Amino acid sequence: MHVPILKQGDYLIATIQSVLSDADLLQLRDDLADRVGQFRSRGVIIDVTVLDVIDSFATRTLRGVAHMLKLRGAETVIAGIQPDVAFAMVQLGLTLEGVGTALDLEEGLAFLNAKTKRGGSVWRGPIPSRSAPKAPLDAQIRKANRRRK
Template sequence: MQIPILKQGHVLVVCIHAALTDRDLLQLRDELALEIGQRRSHGVVIDVSALDVLDSFASRTLRGIAQTTWLRGAKTIVVGIQAEVAFAMVQLGLVMEGVETALDLEEGLALLATSEGASGGRD
């Protein structure tokens, strides 16, 4: 499944609207790593608000995406984790260490704008 990657200023926005296969998640990771360089993006927001499940592979892959994008010079924020999904992740011991989260897309974009302003941005 092709996942659209939208550009808003220096930020890439990914909205995941349906459960993804393991292959889809890995493809998203690879595409984001390329897009960051091609579009000179400073941040990535991944919106998972439509998902009612985040399994261990998806959690690990999102963490891997955040680490990959950081190595490419961009900060990643995962937004929209539903309360029930958060409860289940905690009960299953699924952690996303090093991954910033926000309540929704608006808050995620605001966090990126704040961190970019504090660091002076990247030219």
């Protein structure tokens, strides 16, 4: 299964779409190495949300990709490792030491912005307020209908 790589400004975003075999992972590594040079990218996000398992081979490959791209001048962040997958990785003693990780794509972008922009800082948006919950949907619809009249 081929992993599409999108260019987004200075960054590349590789979103894994289905479970990957070892060969697919190695292909992704080679594709990213090519594209970083081609587009002069400064950051790469690998979205692994759909991966069912990250085993020793996948961990080693992802770590290898991140270190290799670092040598090419790009930061890598692995986004979207699922809680169960993380749990199994910990039990296997696997770590992604020295590799950026993020909860999801949005956090991944924030991470790269902080890492690649000189003097930049992470802007995580306003802290969501818990005191003012949104009105329930039917109330919102009623309000909108009233406005329409």
